Amino acid sequence: xxxxxxxxxxxxxxxxxxxxxxALSGLGLNLTDSVMTRLRGHFAMTLVCAGEVPVSDVESALxxxxxxxxxxxxxxxVPPEEAAPxxxxxxxxxxxxxxxLGLVATVARAVTAAGGNVTDLSxxxxxxxxxxxxxxxxxxxxxxxxxxxxxxxxxxxxRAADSDLL
Amino acid sequence: MRVHTAPxxxxxxxxxxxxxxxxxxxxLTESLFGTMRVSPGCVGLAAPQVGLSLRVFVVDVTGHxxxxxxxxxxxxxxxxxxEATRWEKxxxxxxxxxxxxxxxxxxxxxxxxxxxxxxxERVELRTDAFEARALQHEIDHCAGLLxxxxxxxxxxxxxxxxxx
Numbered sequence: 001x002x003x004x005x006x007x008x009x010x011x012x013x014x015x016x017x018x019x020x021x022x023a024l025s026g027l028g029l030n031l032t033d034s035v036m037t038r039l040r041g042h043f044a045m046t047l048v049c050a051g052e053v054p055v056s057d058v059e060s061a062l063x064x065x066x067x068x069x070x071x072x073x074x075x076x077x078v079p080p081e082e083a084a085p086x087x088x089x090x091x092x093x094x095x096x097x098x099x100x101l102g103l104v105a106t107v108a109r110a111v112t113a114a115g116g117n118v119t120d121l122s123x124x125x126x127x128x129x130x131x132x133x134x135x136x137x138x139x140x141x142x143x144x145x146x147x148x149x150x151x152x153x154x155x156x157x158x159r160a161a162d163s164d165l166l
Numbered sequence: 167m168r169v170h171t172a173p174x175x176x177x178x179x180x181x182x183x184x185x186x187x188x189x190x191x192x193x194l195t196e197s198l199f200g201t202m203r204v205s206p207g208c209v210g211l212a213a214p215q216v217g218l219s220l221r222v223f224v225v226d227v228t229g230h231x232x233x234x235x236x237x238x239x240x241x242x243x244x245x246x247x248x249e250a251t252r253w254e255k256x257x258x259x260x261x262x263x264x265x266x267x268x269x270x271x272x273x274x275x276x277x278x279x280x281x282x283x284x285x286x287e288r289v290e291l292r293t294d295a296f297e298a299r300a301l302q303h304e305i306d307h308c309a310g311l312l313x314x315x316x317x318x319x320x321x322x323x324x325x326x327x328x329x330x
Binding site: 037083119120122161162166 | 208209210232256261296303321324326
């Protein structure tokens with residue numbers, strides 16, 4: 001089954017998700033995985049949907065959303081991804097401190113250098129407080145702790161995020 | 167016994183009260199123990215997971231690193247949580263939801279009351295930590311609830327990963 005990636009970003013108002021979901025289901029597209037949140041008040045949604053529908057048809061169906069200029073919509077074909085086994089074990093990384101330029105870049109580069117991979121991330125700026133929360137797969141958590149201690153003068157929290165089968 | 171997975175309707179159906187002295191119920195608990203023991207990593211199994219809408223489950227957290235108090239392997243009928251304190255979030259997976267995990271707040275200390283299969287005697291179980299979490303998870307199954315019904319937020323469900 002072909003997959004399409006759709007992003008919708010812009011001014012928030014009630015009904016955007018209903019509008020998007022109705023347009024997609026009206027085309028016979030099955031909305032599979034999606035995330036929506038508000039980023040500094042902006043509506044932000046990313047989703048993947050499945051179905052044999054040309055990108056141009058999806059763009060036409062979503063066109064009413066962008067007519068007043070407050071929302072940006074993109075539609076792209078994406079090849080289906082195979083679920084590959086993860087390397088390492090999952091940890092939850094939390095970093096917070098005074099806002100500064102390049103904090104995410106520094107932390108993300110340190111994760112990569114430690115052989116890890118970010119699988120989920122959110123950041124928030126509240127006043128002068130900057131907060132980064134990331135799910136990371138790591139082969140060696142101490143390697144990341146050491147690397148972050150070299151490049152960052154902030155306290156970090158790195159906790160196991162494994163799940164228990166019940 | 168075959169373990170049913172969501173969205174099978176039996177997993178969303180509240181289980182019926184059982185007569186714990188009924189030999190069929192005793193046999194059911196033995197089957198649940200058998201299925202639990204052949205399922206790697208499994209620390210509990212409830213009757214709805216094997217397709218029976220009944221308030222019966224088994225638990226065994228022996229040797230689990232997150233367990234503190236541990237009552238070994240036991241089965242309970244018609245169990246309910248009567249006291250719950252020290253709520254904390256933990257990430258759960260479930261054999262009946264094989265592709266997802268989720269963050270769920272559970273009480274870290276509980277008093278559970280139920281009946282022993284066979285004798286039908288009233289059982290009071292006071293426990294904590296991982297055994298408390300397992301009991302709440304299984305009692306939820308018996309009420310037709312999955313961990314998905316209790317996740318901590320819209321972004322608190324994750325794809326279950328397989329690690330090398």
